Amino acid sequence: MTALDALADVVGSAACLTAPDDIAPYAVDWRGNYRGTPAAVVRPGSTAEVAEVVRRAAGAGLAIVPAGGRTGLCGGAVVSANGPAAVVLSLERMNRIRSIDARDFSIVAEAGCVVQNVQQAAAEANRLFPIQWGAQGTAQIGGMLSTNAGGIRTLRWGNARELVLGLEVVLPDGRVLDDLRRVRKDNSGYALRHLFIGGEGTLGIITAAALRLQPAIKRMETAFVAVPSPDAALSLFGRMQASGADVIAFEICGGFCMEIASRHGVGLRVPLPLGSPWYVMVEIAAAHESVPLRDMLEQTLGEAMEAGEVTDASLAESEAQRLGIWKIREDFPECARKNGPSVNTDTAVPVSAVPQFLERAEREMRARWPAGRMVAIGHMGDGNIHVALQAPADWAGSRADWSVHAHDAEPLINEIAVSLGGSFSAEHGIGQSKRHAMVTHKSPVALDVMRQIKAALDPDGRMNPGKVLP
Amino acid sequence: MTALDALADVVGSAACLTAPDDIAPYAVDWRGNYRGTPAAVVRPGSTAEVAEVVRRAAGAGLAIVPAGGRTGLCGGAVVSANGPAAVVLSLERMNRIRSIDARDFSIVAEAGCVVQNVQQAAAEANRLFPIQWGAQGTAQIGGMLSTNAGGIRTLRWGNARELVLGLEVVLPDGRVLDDLRRVRKDNSGYALRHLFIGGEGTLGIITAAALRLQPAIKRMETAFVAVPSPDAALSLFGRMQASGADVIAFEICGGFCMEIASRHGVGLRVPLPLGSPWYVMVEIAAAHESVPLRDMLEQTLGEAMEAGEVTDASLAESEAQRLGIWKIREDFPECARKNGPSVNTDTAVPVSAVPQFLERAEREMRARWPAGRMVAIGHMGDGNIHVALQAPADWAGSRADWSVHAHDAEPLINEIAVSLGGSFSAEHGIGQSKRHAMVTHKSPVALDVMRQIKAALDPDGRMNPGKVLP
Numbered sequence: 001m002t003a004l005d006a007l008a009d010v011v012g013s014a015a016c017l018t019a020p021d022d023i024a025p026y027a028v029d030w031r032g033n034y035r036g037t038p039a040a041v042v043r044p045g046s047t048a049e050v051a052e053v054v055r056r057a058a059g060a061g062l063a064i065v066p067a068g069g070r071t072g073l074c075g076g077a078v079v080s081a082n083g084p085a086a087v088v089l090s091l092e093r094m095n096r097i098r099s100i101d102a103r104d105f106s107i108v109a110e111a112g113c114v115v116q117n118v119q120q121a122a123a124e125a126n127r128l129f130p131i132q133w134g135a136q137g138t139a140q141i142g143g144m145l146s147t148n149a150g151g152i153r154t155l156r157w158g159n160a161r162e163l164v165l166g167l168e169v170v171l172p173d174g175r176v177l178d179d180l181r182r183v184r185k186d187n188s189g190y191a192l193r194h195l196f197i198g199g200e201g202t203l204g205i206i207t208a209a210a211l212r213l214q215p216a217i218k219r220m221e222t223a224f225v226a227v228p229s230p231d232a233a234l235s236l237f238g239r240m241q242a243s244g245a246d247v248i249a250f251e252i253c254g255g256f257c258m259e260i261a262s263r264h265g266v267g268l269r270v271p272l273p274l275g276s277p278w279y280v281m282v283e284i285a286a287a288h289e290s291v292p293l294r295d296m297l298e299q300t301l302g303e304a305m306e307a308g309e310v311t312d313a314s315l316a317e318s319e320a321q322r323l324g325i326w327k328i329r330e331d332f333p334e335c336a337r338k339n340g341p342s343v344n345t346d347t348a349v350p351v352s353a354v355p356q357f358l359e360r361a362e363r364e365m366r367a368r369w370p371a372g373r374m375v376a377i378g379h380m381g382d383g384n385i386h387v388a389l390q391a392p393a394d395w396a397g398s399r400a401d402w403s404v405h406a407h408d409a410e411p412l413i414n415e416i417a418v419s420l421g422g423s424f425s426a427e428h429g430i431g432q433s434k435r436h437a438m439v440t441h442k443s444p445v446a447l448d449v450m451r452q453i454k455a456a457l458d459p460d461g462r463m464n465p466g467k468v469l470p
Numbered sequence: 471m472t473a474l475d476a477l478a479d480v481v482g483s484a485a486c487l488t489a490p491d492d493i494a495p496y497a498v499d500w501r502g503n504y505r506g507t508p509a510a511v512v513r514p515g516s517t518a519e520v521a522e523v524v525r526r527a528a529g530a531g532l533a534i535v536p537a538g539g540r541t542g543l544c545g546g547a548v549v550s551a552n553g554p555a556a557v558v559l560s561l562e563r564m565n566r567i568r569s570i571d572a573r574d575f576s577i578v579a580e581a582g583c584v585v586q587n588v589q590q591a592a593a594e595a596n597r598l599f600p601i602q603w604g605a606q607g608t609a610q611i612g613g614m615l616s617t618n619a620g621g622i623r624t625l626r627w628g629n630a631r632e633l634v635l636g637l638e639v640v641l642p643d644g645r646v647l648d649d650l651r652r653v654r655k656d657n658s659g660y661a662l663r664h665l666f667i668g669g670e671g672t673l674g675i676i677t678a679a680a681l682r683l684q685p686a687i688k689r690m691e692t693a694f695v696a697v698p699s700p701d702a703a704l705s706l707f708g709r710m711q712a713s714g715a716d717v718i719a720f721e722i723c724g725g726f727c728m729e730i731a732s733r734h735g736v737g738l739r740v741p742l743p744l745g746s747p748w749y750v751m752v753e754i755a756a757a758h759e760s761v762p763l764r765d766m767l768e769q770t771l772g773e774a775m776e777a778g779e780v781t782d783a784s785l786a787e788s789e790a791q792r793l794g795i796w797k798i799r800e801d802f803p804e805c806a807r808k809n810g811p812s813v814n815t816d817t818a819v820p821v822s823a824v825p826q827f828l829e830r831a832e833r834e835m836r837a838r839w840p841a842g843r844m845v846a847i848g849h850m851g852d853g854n855i856h857v858a859l860q861a862p863a864d865w866a867g868s869r870a871d872w873s874v875h876a877h878d879a880e881p882l883i884n885e886i887a888v889s890l891g892g893s894f895s896a897e898h899g900i901g902q903s904k905r906h907a908m909v910t911h912k913s914p915v916a917l918d919v920m921r922q923i924k925a926a927l928d929p930d931g932r933m934n935p936g937k938v939l940p
Contacts, residue, residue, distance in 0.1 A: 103708050104822035126712065148657050159655060162632060175915050182820040184852040185629060186893035187618050187668055188912060189900060189938055190920045194664030198657055215711050238573050241685050242596065244757030287714025290762050350652040352574035382654040423656035430658060442658060445645050449927065450660045456926040457919065468659055 003060030004040050007087065010052045015093065017041040026067060026088045029075045034432055036079030038065065038088040045093045047168060047176060047207045054205070055174035057087060063462045064089050066201035068111065068143030071135035073346075074431025076147065076200045080466030091142045094207060097121050105213045106165060106182045111142025111206050118211070127213035130157035134330050142206045148198035150427030152329070155381030156248040156285075157214065159427070160197065166210035167193040172203070172458040182210045195453065200429055201464040203457050215287040220248075221297045222283045222322045226276035226312040230355040233280050233380055235309045237351070240282060243300045245293070249283040250381035251329055252354075257336075257377050261328050264335035268328050271314035271321070280380070281325055329377075336375060341402035342390040345413040349422035351383040360416050361387050368412070369405065384426040387413050414441055435470040473530030474510050477557065480522045485563065487511040496537060496558045499545045504902055506549030508535065508558040515563045517638060517646060517677045524675070525644035527557060533932045534559050536671035538581065538613030541605035543816075544901025546617065546670045550936030561612045564677060567591050575683040576635060576652045581612025581676050588681070597683035600627035600718075604800050612676045618668035620897030622799065625851030626718040626755075627684065629897070630667065636680035637663040642673070642928040652680045665923065670899055671934040673927050685757040690718075691767045692753045692792045696746035696782040700825040703750050703850055705779045707821070710752060715766045719753040720851035721799055722824075727806075727847050731798050734805035738798050741784035741791070750850070751795055799847075806845060811872035812860040815883040819892035821853040830886050831857050838882070839875065854896040857883050884911055905940045 001009070008016035017023055018040045026041045028034070039062060044050045057064050063086035067077040079086045091112040098108040102125040109118050115136040122129040131144065133151030143149075145167075149160045157163065166181040179193060196204050227233045233252050240247050255277045258270050272279070286293050297315065304310040316322035336342060349357045358376055365374050371392040378385035389409045391402040414424035414437055424441045425434050438447065447470070454461075454469055471479065478486035487493055488510045497507045509532060514520045527534050533556035537547040549556045561582040568578040572595040579588050585606040592599040601614065603621030613619075615637075619630045627633065636651040649663060666674050697703045703722050710717050725747045728740050742749070756763050767785065774780040786792035806812060819827045828846055835844050841862040848855035859879045861872040884894035884907055894911045895904050908917065917940070924931075924939055 101820070101822050103704065104820045105711065106820065148661075150655050150657075154655060158632075161661070162628075171915070171919070177915050177919065178913060179916060181891050181893065183818040183891070183893045183896070184821070185620050185624065185818045185849075185854045185896035187620075187897060187899045188893055188895040188904070189668075189908060189916065190673075190923060191618075191631070191664045191668050192916060192919055194661045198659075198661050203660075215714050218714055234573065241575065244685050244688055244759065244761075246757075287716075288761075288766055289714065290766060291714075291758075292760050296758055296760060348653045348655045350571070350574045350576065351654070352571050379655075384655045421651050421653070423651065423653045423658055425658040426653070426655040427657060434658075438659060443648060445641070445647050446649060446659065446662060449641070449647065449662055452926040453660060453923060456922040 003062060006056045006060065007040060007042050007053055010049050010056060011042055011044045015043040015045065026090065027078060029078045030071050031073060034075030034078050036081045036083070038079045039085050041088045041090055043090045043093045047170065050089065050170045050205055050207050051174045051176055053089060054170055054172070058174065058460070058462055062087055063465050065464050066091065066146070066205045068140035069114065069135065069138040071139045072143060072147055072431060073428045074433040076429055076431030076467050077143065080432060083466040086465070089205065091140060091207070098208065100125055102127055104182060106210055107213055108180060108208060108210045109141050110208045111140060113141045115139045115141060115144055122213050123216070126216050128216050129211065130214055131160055131163060134333070141209055145197050145206050145209055146200050147429040150379070150382070150384065152249045152251060152379060154379065155250060156246065161194065163212045164193060164197060164209055165212055167196060167206055168208040169196050169204040169206050172463045177204070180208055180210050198429070200431065200468050202454065202468050203463060217285045218287055218289050219291065219293050220283055220285045220322065221293045222316040222325055223297060223301060224271040224314045224325050225280040225282060225301065225310055226272050227278045227280050227310055229278060230358045232309040233278060234352065234355055236280060236304045237380060239304055239309070240300055243296065245284040245296045245300065246286060247282065247381065248285045249281065251281040252378060252380040252385070253279045254376040255279065256373060256375060257332060260335050260339045261332055264338040265328065265331055268331060269324060270328060271325065272312050276311060281329060332377060336388065340391045340395055341399040342375060342388040343403065343406045343409045344386060344388045345410055346386055346426050346428045347413055347417035347422055347424055348382060348384040348426035349417050349420045351381065353420045353422070354380055354383055354385060357416060357420055357422070358385065361413055364412060364416065365389055365409070383422070411440060430468045432467060438470045473532060476526045476530065477510060477512050477523055480519050480526060481512055481514045485513040485515065496560065497548060499548045500541050501543055504545030504548050506551045506553070508549045509555050511558045511560055513560045513563050517640065520559065520640045520675055520677050521644045521646055523559060524640055524642065528644065528930070528932055532557055533935050535934050536561065536616070536675045538610035539584065539605065539608040541609045542613060542617055542901060543898045544903040546899055546901030546937050547613065550902060553936040556935070559675065561610060561677070568678065570595055572597055574652060576680055577683055578650060578678060578680045579611050580678045581610060583611045585609050585611060585614055592683050593686065596686050598686050599681065600684055601630055601633060604803070611679055615667050615676050615679055616670050617899040620849070620852065620854065622719045622721060622849060624849065625720060626716065631664065633682045634663060634667060634679055635682055637666060637676055638678040639666050639674040639676055642933045647674070650678055650680050668899070670901065670938050672924065672938050673933060687755045688757055688759050689761065689763050690753055690755045690792065691763045692786040692795055693767060693771060694741040694784045694795050695750040695752060695771065695780055696742050697748045697750050697780055700748060700828045702779040703748060704822065704825055706750060706774045707850055709774055709779070710770055713766065713770045715754040715770065716756060717752065717851065718755045719751065721751040722848060722850040722855070723749045724846040725749065726843060727802060727845060730805050730809045731802055734808040735798065735801055738801060739794060740798060741795065742782050746781060751799060802847060806858065810861045810865055811869040812845060812858040813873065813876045813879045814856065814858045815880055816856055816896050816898045817883060817887035817892055817894055818852060818854040818896035819887050819890045821851065823890045823892070824850055824853055824855060827886060827890055827892070828855065831883055834882060834886065835859055835879065853892065881910060900938045902937060908940045
């Protein structure tokens, strides 16, 4: 029996793909930047099958690349082009919601569950699964956890990490770490789960998770606001928070972003005139019907206007208008792509350092690429701003031609963020694309401890080789 | 130069205690259950001094037992009686608040800061540091994090773990892991800090932390409620949560607890007549002035009364009355101690399993110790109930005589919790007292991974030997 036959024997031949056409979609990452052909794509249907595949792959000297919805932006779910022979282990067939307990505000879902399905199951139980980001209709729970996904509501309910009560993980040696408990307090030894959350499959394969739910949101108020500067946006954010309103999203966008959205958006309507240097999208919410949200929002915006922090504001008057505001945010990446090639980053700084970060980024990018155009949009409430360097409007070259600037622009932005006490990788993870940044920006002590842990848990380096650690 | 002289040379001789009288307070744990004499008590004044002490102790073959406010309940901060020669490394002199940034909702505090001082500094900046528990006036930040402390507000803001943005840690080899950043999103490799949080000093010494703050609470409403059963209490909890009120504490107490509090409490007044089988203390809060909290609480309690979940309720009419309700809860452990010897536990189960847990615990304890009295009090909102077996009212023996039942009663309660998907150590940690329970109740796979990590980071076993891992 060949190695691949031995794997097919575990999952059934229909779930072990080896034909080039079947494998092709798994051989390239979401952005099309990374390619690597797996020896096979293995799709186990149970935790026991995952464990057996891991054991047999190890016996055959094959590495394993775990994959979920494959919407990651850093090439973490494809085989490394220059790495050892590997199979992709796709969790897609493990897509059951094992249980939901409304009284307990918890849900147990398998790794292959699409994130949106978990949101929906929670909503049907009159509960909220709070994580929300663009790819939620395709991304899966396992990938969400392995990359510790963020999104627009992390300022209120945390990253994916904070939503986990318990995990089930298949270890590199094929043993199952069964810690799928739904307890909210547990201090019985080291918090192992936090190694696998955000570990991008390099220490083991998450097969299921017990997740926290929240009370359903009953009311929301959403405003699209023009502000004169990032500093004004920061003051508005502080004012909203200090008011005691429950702020569940606070996004900032440069004026140029709204030009781009107006130009390329399909079915988008920017609620305020173009021309403001910066805009903010803010949403407050209440789980209780009687909270006077509208008054709260109007009062705080009024005070901010008097203080000169806000120049104009449009409040959503209907659910359709509310969704219209968020559609601008969600469709923006696609609009930006249509507008021209760009070099993208994913940095975070302390919230109070956002104005300084943006000021320095703009100044240094302008000095270096006077014809380039700076795009800045992001989760101000988390300090996580996505700064990008777009090609000039009259750029005649290819995307690849412009992308050479990544070699300079990315380290520049990362360096500014890190020098302000920030992170060069806020919510997308490391994968393949940021391994070089780990060398540049991560402390050698932290890298060394990570390598010690990797060597302890996966001494043969079989789990997702070529990812995360440089 | 002797080994101890070499340590005194780092911290100054005044900060290196070797006289028996000076050392005595550090040689016994809070409950008086564990004793172990250190070779010295070393009190460094800076992170660099901690690092140098760790290096020199290693060179001299001395183990290190980190200590904070030493209010832990499991003997984690004293030298193991049968362990290797060790020094206590007390963080008490590292008690500075390094910075507070109200705009950023963050504070950076050294490990030796008393928890209450951090709460106070936050309050002065119009912010909330939400963790709250009885020992907060003595416990220190480093110990709070090393034991991942809980308390009565974890159902709203999480355990100590959830409040951490960044950590500074001295590793077992004396290197400093400097990750004291205040970013809210960071996905650059493994989340190392979660190993040290709850690690009880066995993997390194936390020397400082960047912590999240919250908007200040502007209004609170608190009720003392009589309920017929734990199941009714669970329904009330679900009803409060589903109403959308922001529930920040939800405690359950058996009727016997209120008898004990009435009998032994100093300056305590139970707001309702004794005789109800169970009571609940519930607090809701708002950071915004305009939230109609009182109406929300009265409405939900009214509905619960109609549904038979509540038989009587007393709402705090003043801050004094509010504090009076919480004084009952805070003073309870001392009242219980006065009432007689008891065997204590610290288990958690899924919130929805609390009624079943209490029913089984009572039934099995009654069968086994018909004369013993069951005490049950705890954080229902987290599923963390402290069940204790008290000696009969006419018990003539000593505390030690009764404590022999710990050998049977603890495993019994733990087993019930674990069989319901719970934890045998919810918020107090493992220390010395629950190492045997780790053998009984923790999965061998989890224990093995913990040992791999311990061996990777502290191969010579110098950090807090004899704690956490069995």
